[in-house]
Amino acid sequence: MSINIEKRKPTFKFAALVMIAIISLTTVGMVVFNASITIMFLLSWLIVVPAAMKLGYTNSEIEELGFEVGKGAFQSNLIVLSVGVLIAAWTAAGTIPTIVYGGLTIITPKYFLVTTFLVCSLTSIATGTSWGTLGTSGIALMSIGTSMGVPAGLTAGAIISGAFFGDKISPLSDTTNLSAAVCKTDVITHIKHMTSSTVPSYIICTILYTVIGFKYANNTIDYNQINQVMEVLKANFNIGFIAVIPMIFLFILLLLQKPPIVSILSSAVVGSVIAFIQEGESVNKLLGYMLNGFSIETGLTYTDGLLNRGGIMSMAETVLLVFVVFVIAGILQKTGFLEVLLEPMLSKIGKSRTKLIGSTFIASYLANAFSSSMMFTSVFVGTVMSPLYKEFKLKPENLSRIIQDTATIGAPLIPWNSNAIFCSQTLGVSPYEFIPYCFISWITPIITFIYGVTGFTMTTYTDEEFDIIAESVDAI
Numbered sequence: 001m002s003i004n005i006e007k008r009k010p011t012f013k014f015a016a017l018v019m020i021a022i023i024s025l026t027t028v029g030m031v032v033f034n035a036s037i038t039i040m041f042l043l044s045w046l047i048v049v050p051a052a053m054k055l056g057y058t059n060s061e062i063e064e065l066g067f068e069v070g071k072g073a074f075q076s077n078l079i080v081l082s083v084g085v086l087i088a089a090w091t092a093a094g095t096i097p098t099i100v101y102g103g104l105t106i107i108t109p110k111y112f113l114v115t116t117f118l119v120c121s122l123t124s125i126a127t128g129t130s131w132g133t134l135g136t137s138g139i140a141l142m143s144i145g146t147s148m149g150v151p152a153g154l155t156a157g158a159i160i161s162g163a164f165f166g167d168k169i170s171p172l173s174d175t176t177n178l179s180a181a182v183c184k185t186d187v188i189t190h191i192k193h194m195t196s197s198t199v200p201s202y203i204i205c206t207i208l209y210t211v212i213g214f215k216y217a218n219n220t221i222d223y224n225q226i227n228q229v230m231e232v233l234k235a236n237f238n239i240g241f242i243a244v245i246p247m248i249f250l251f252i253l254l255l256l257q258k259p260p261i262v263s264i265l266s267s268a269v270v271g272s273v274i275a276f277i278q279e280g281e282s283v284n285k286l287l288g289y290m291l292n293g294f295s296i297e298t299g300l301t302y303t304d305g306l307l308n309r310g311g312i313m314s315m316a317e318t319v320l321l322v323f324v325v326f327v328i329a330g331i332l333q334k335t336g337f338l339e340v341l342l343e344p345m346l347s348k349i350g351k352s353r354t355k356l357i358g359s360t361f362i363a364s365y366l367a368n369a370f371s372s373s374m375m376f377t378s379v380f381v382g383t384v385m386s387p388l389y390k391e392f393k394l395k396p397e398n399l400s401r402i403i404q405d406t407a408t409i410g411a412p413l414i415p416w417n418s419n420a421i422f423c424s425q426t427l428g429v430s431p432y433e434f435i436p437y438c439f440i441s442w443i444t445p446i447i448t449f450i451y452g453v454t455g456f457t458m459t460t461y462t463d464e465e466f467d468i469i470a471e472s473v474d475a476i
Contacts, residue, residue, distance in 0.1 A: 006056055007055055007056045007057060007335075008055045008056050009055070009336045009340065010051075010055055010335070010336055010337055010340050011340070012340050012341070012343070012344070014051070014054075015336075015337045015338075015340040015341045016341060018047060018048070018051045018332075018337055019332075019337070019341060021044075021047045022044045022047055022048070022328075023370075023380070025040060025043060025044055025047065026040040026041060026044060026376060027370060027376070029043070030373055030376065036317065037321060037373060037375050037376055037379070038317050038320050038321040038324060041321065041324045041325060041328060041379070042324050044328060045328065048062075048328055048331050048332065049062055049331075051335075051337070052331055052335045055335055055336070057335060062331055062335070065330055065331055065334040065335065066327040066328065066330045066331040066334075067327060067330075068330065068334075069326055069327065069329065069330025069331075069333065069334070070323055070326045070327040070330060072184060072326055073181060073322045073323045073325075073326040075186070075261075076177065076180065076181035076186075076187070076322055077181075077319045077322055077323065078261050079177060079186070079187055079260055079261055079264065080174075080177045080181075080315045080318050080319050080322065081312050081315055081319060082260075082261050082264040082265050082268070083128070083171065083172050083177065083264060083315065084290075084293075084310055084311050084312045084313070084314050084315035085264075085265065085268045085290045085310070085311070085312060086172065086250075086264050086265075086267060086268045086271070086310070087127070087128065087172055087293075087294075087309055087310030087311070087314075088268075088289040088290050088293050088294045088309075088310030088311045089246070089267075089268040089269070089271035089272045089275065089286070089289070089290065089310075090126075090246055090247070090267075090268075090271050090310075091289075091294040091307055091309065091310055092271065092272065092275035092279060092281050092285075092286060092289055092294050093243055093246055093270075093271035093272070093274040093275040093278070093279065094237035094238050094239060094240075094243035094274070094275075094278070094279060095126070095243050095244055095246050095247055095271060096126045096127055096306075096307070097233045097236070097237040097239065097243070097307065098237070098239045098240065098243040098244055099122050099123070099125075099126040099244070099247075100122070100123050100126065100136075100137065100229075100233065100306070101230055101233045101234065101239050102122070102239075103118065103119035103122040103123060103137070104119060104137070104140075104226050104229060104230050105230070106118070106119070107119065107141075107144065107221065107223075107226060108221075109148065109216065109217060109218070109219050109220060109221050110213065110214070110216075110217040111210065111213055112144070112145065112148060112150065112213055112216060112219075112221070113150070113154065113155070113158045113209040113210070113212055113213035113216075114158075114206055114209040114210040114213055116141045116145070116155060116158040116159055116162065116209075117158045117159075117161055117162045117205060117206065117209045118162065118206075119137055119141065119162065120133050120134075120137055120138060120141070120158070120159050120160075120161075120162025120163045120165075120166065121162040121163075121165050121166050121202075122162075122166070123136065123137045123162075123163075123166065123306075124162060124163045124164070124165065124166020124167050124170060124173075125166040125169060125170045125172075126166075126170075126172075126247075127166075127170075127172065127306060127309065128166075128167065128170040128171070128172025128173040128174070128176075129167060129172075129173070129309070130160075130163040130164045130166065130167035130419075131163075131422055131426075132305065132306050132309065133159075133162070133163040133166065133167075133306075134159065134160070134163050134422070134423060134426045134427065135302055135305055135306070135426055136229070136302045136303060136305060136306040137159075137229075137306075138159040138160075138163060138426060138427055139225075139302055139426065139427070140225045140226055140229055140302075141155065141159055142155055142156065142159065142427050142428065142429075143222070143225045144221055144222060144223075144225065144226065147220075147221065147222035148216055148219040148220065148221055148222075149216065149219055150216050150219070151433075152427075152428070152429045152433060152434075153429055153430075153433030153434045153436070153437055154212070154434075154437050156423065156427045156429040156433065156434035156437070157434045157435075157436070157437020157438045157439065158209050158437065159427065160412050160423050160427075160434060160438050160441075161205055161209075161437075161438050161439055161440035161441065162440075164408065164409045164411070164412060164419075164438075164440065164441065165198070165202065165409065165440050167408060168194065168198070168404045168405075168408045168409055169191060169194060169195075169198055171187055171188070171191060171264075174315070174318045174375075175374060175375065175378065175404065175408050176190065176191065176404065176408075177318065177322075178318060178321070178322065178375060178378050178379070179378045179382065179400045179403045179404050179407075179408070180397075180400050181322045181325075181326075182322070182325060182378055182379055182382030182383060182386075182400075182403075183382045183386060183396040183397070183399045183400035183403070184386070184396050185395070185396040185397045185400055186260060187260060188254060188260050189397050190397050190400045190401070193397040193398070193400070193401050193457070193459065194401050194404060194405070196451070196457040197401060197405055197444055197447045197448045197451060197457075198405075198444065200447055201440060201443040201444040201447050202440070204439070204443050205439045205440050205443060208439050209439070228300065229300065229303055232298045232299065232300045232303050233303070235298075236296060236298055237279065238278050238279060242274060242278060243274065243278070245270065245274060246267045246268070246270045246271035246274065247267070249266070249267050249270050250263055250264065250266075250267035253266060253267070268290070272286045272290075289310065289311060290311060290312065291311055291312050291313060292311045292312075292313050293308065293309055293310045293311030293313065293314050294307060294308060294309060294310050294311070295308055296308060321375075321379075325379050325383065329383045332383075333387070338383070338384065338387060339387070341384070342384070342387055342388060345359065345388065346388060346391060349388070353392060353394075353452065353453070353455065353458075354452070354453045356388060356389070356392060356394075356452075357402065357449060357452030357453065358449075359385075359388075360381065360385050360399065360402050360403075360406075361402070361406055361445070361449065363380075363381050363384065363385065364377055364381050364402070364403060364406035364407045364410070365406060365410060365414075367380045367381055367407070368406075368407055368410060368411055368414055368417060369414050369416075369417070373417075373418055374407045374408050374410075374411040374417075374419060377403070377407040378403050378404075378407050378408075381399075381403050381407065382399065382400070382403055385399055386399060392460075393460045393461045393466050394458060394459070394460055394461075395459040395460065395461060397459060398452075398458050398459060401448065402448055402452070405444045405445050405448040406445050406448075409440055409441045409444055409445075410441055410445065412431070412434070412435070412438050412441055413435055413438060413441050413442075415431040415432065415435070420435075
């Protein structure tokens, strides 16, 4: 669309005022009133539209600009909805219960800490939720650690590291999908790119928890709570190899580079077939699960909390958030607000990739500390920093990786952040006790920063790719 020459460019002062107003509105709503980030971003429409109209735009022009960019949320939102279907199908098939069950069987005294780290990683990857992992496997493992005489902060650090690692790397995670969507890259590319920083840090964490755990090798374990969880899972699902076939099938399709949406839905169908044949679920129930999520009453509260998940409706807020973010960001971008705000930063960064990466780290940690929400941080940093990464010809997966390596797994390191508070309340440990032992949250950002400074694994556009992107942006 062509923009009328009479439209004015915002001043830096006006652009900063608008951005501060949006951040303040969103933060106050979330922190003070515990409001949804989605509704707060939607209410920011009342700030953005009048501000754009002050520059000479009509309401219809503003809506057209926003919705034109909002179309970019289409693929990301379809993936998010497909993931909701997948979670429900995998639970019904026994896939997620089998992964959790398998993880719990490997607990031993000598390797308690490292197996705690691995179990929580597996649970979080399978379920896509760090909070769900903390409230299920985490609670059980804390009890075991206490019975063994392992310091509570140390056990909690291993639990949190595993839980947030899985939340960061799992294609089922809302934070993973949101970070990819905000930075405008597909979730599979995003996850593949994260492995370059995640795998080395994971190996280092595994070594650290193993070595530290040797100190407690002669202690004994109280298996009562673990056995309780395992018995409930085995009583309600057919635990075994057949149940993990949907997951294997998905990995094969992704390795063959099949379209993500097709791969995810195909795996969900395979899971549904297994649930129908092996678990005795009816077609009507399975279709209901795909919409509203899997539902079961096992008699064990925290196991129900882990299993009663998934479905399209569980992803509704994430879908709405992605769309609203794209629309609001589109208006701010097309009316010049973001460009004006970034000009001073770009001039100070100059041609230095190190300063760009450093600025992203600072913005991410400050936003996480200020907003107390890693979801808000992902949206804010992704929106503000994306244009700068394009200036450096850096592909969007570089920014999405940094956001998750700082915002997602860095959240538990900020004592007043909602994630740190949840960890503390759920596990019964002060943030100041577990923060030193959340090794994944300390190590991963260091590796990511080194990559940013050296350029190692930092994917860039070729001149031809960059020209095509520039032409597509000009055409909007």
